[in-house]
Amino acid sequence: MLILNGIIHTMDGGVIDSGYVRVKGTKLVEVGHMSRLAGGTEQEQIVDARGGHVLPGLLDIHCHLGLYGTGTGAPGDDLNEATDPCTPQLHALDGVNPMDDYFRQARRAGVTCVLTGPGSTNPVSGQSVLLKTVGRVVDRMVVRAPAAMKFALGENPKSCYQKQSSGPVTRMATAAIIRENLTRAMDYQLKWERAQASQDEDGPEFDGKLDALRLVVSGKIPAHFHAHRADDIVTAVRLSREFGLDCVIVHGTEGYLIADYLAREGIPVITGPILTDRFKPELANLTMENTAILARAGVQIAICTDHPEVPIQHLMLCAALAAKAGMDEEEALAAVTINAACIAGVGDRLGSLSQGKDADLVVLDGHPFDWRSKVTHVFIDGQEVSEHDS
Numbered sequence: 001m002l003i004l005n006g007i008i009h010t011m012d013g014g015v016i017d018s019g020y021v022r023v024k025g026t027k028l029v030e031v032g033h034m035s036r037l038a039g040g041t042e043q044e045q046i047v048d049a050r051g052g053h054v055l056p057g058l059l060d061i062h063c064h065l066g067l068y069g070t071g072t073g074a075p076g077d078d079l080n081e082a083t084d085p086c087t088p089q090l091h092a093l094d095g096v097n098p099m100d101d102y103f104r105q106a107r108r109a110g111v112t113c114v115l116t117g118p119g120s121t122n123p124v125s126g127q128s129v130l131l132k133t134v135g136r137v138v139d140r141m142v143v144r145a146p147a148a149m150k151f152a153l154g155e156n157p158k159s160c161y162q163k164q165s166s167g168p169v170t171r172m173a174t175a176a177i178i179r180e181n182l183t184r185a186m187d188y189q190l191k192w193e194r195a196q197a198s199q200d201e202d203g204p205e206f207d208g209k210l211d212a213l214r215l216v217v218s219g220k221i222p223a224h225f226h227a228h229r230a231d232d233i234v235t236a237v238r239l240s241r242e243f244g245l246d247c248v249i250v251h252g253t254e255g256y257l258i259a260d261y262l263a264r265e266g267i268p269v270i271t272g273p274i275l276t277d278r279f280k281p282e283l284a285n286l287t288m289e290n291t292a293i294l295a296r297a298g299v300q301i302a303i304c305t306d307h308p309e310v311p312i313q314h315l316m317l318c319a320a321l322a323a324k325a326g327m328d329e330e331e332a333l334a335a336v337t338i339n340a341a342c343i344a345g346v347g348d349r350l351g352s353l354s355q356g357k358d359a360d361l362v363v364l365d366g367h368p369f370d371w372r373s374k375v376t377h378v379f380i381d382g383q384e385v386s387e388h389d390s
Helices: 101-108 155-160 171-197 208-217 230-243 255-265 290-297 312-324 329-334 338-343
Strands: 002-009 015-024 027-033 046-048 053-056 058-063 111-116 124-132 142-152 223-227 247-251 269-271 301-303 361-364 375-380
Touching: 002 361, 058 301, 058 312, 058 338, 101 111, 101 312, 101 375, 111 142, 111 312, 124 171, 142 208, 155 171, 171 208, 171 230, 223 230, 230 247, 230 255, 255 269, 255 290, 269 290, 290 301, 301 312, 301 338, 312 329
Parallel strands: 002 046, 002 053, 058 111, 142 223, 223 247, 247 269, 269 301
Antiparallel strands: 002 015, 015 027, 053 361, 111 124, 124 142, 361 375
């Protein structure tokens, strides 16, 4: 396949004012200016993008797609396991419904990959999964599983367990639950490592929770911390430094208040949802300028919808609003493409138009941030998908 005459947003090599993208099988094989295009187009499928823009498939790396309802009116809330404050053994892979109509709507809007997972009622919530957005069998859609471990700070874990004796009712207790279980996981990991190194030493008795958490304390998967208030963000960083975690802040609503701190600590932030009101106290200082301020400070940024808080098809609109609030336009596009891919640990495979990467592409008939622009073509792994594909 060959896409011709488009304005190409490579996301790692600048913008090509009139360029082409060549695909073979599931991979990108050439990207360049039209003046450099060699022959051989007769045997290829041609997409003329003249007057339009071509960019990598969008990534939403914090959402709950497939876990909250089905999008068709039938019940199906599998978002929060509000029975135990510590549930790291949960796999989002076991709860995602790929028939959720919002997968189709995601594709229509150019969202080709999502990181979806549990909600935030539990201090330790469970394992997220990174998926392509096309398919009938969720196992065949997986890019990375598990992709992250979800932790939650702030009001949500407190409010869930106020009438129960098993969970936290203060921020101190939420942090204590996380700290206690990470401590146990480190001991479990140490015993496991010793057993692997010695034929004479038995490993620890299997514990599903600790076996899941050892992936985090050993650095195999990142820790994604739900945190809105600045003090909760700092608590997440504190816990991560105590246990050597690969920390990512999710939401970071008050991140702009401590942008210099986050930049010094090298902590990425997945900002959003942007299109929301101040419906709970920890959103009192919500501002549209948050993402731009963090980016200017040098914080690595992705933008998310937190679907269903903001419907996933509005991911590009969220990036456009970040640009309207002061973020550089290409940086805002990077926040839903290459930056998102890098934070999700798949920057070598997704997020930019580079030779050898997955052929996930979006073609629009106008600038991505023009509300009048329409998505005309979406390709996932080199195959064009329509709104009816599942």
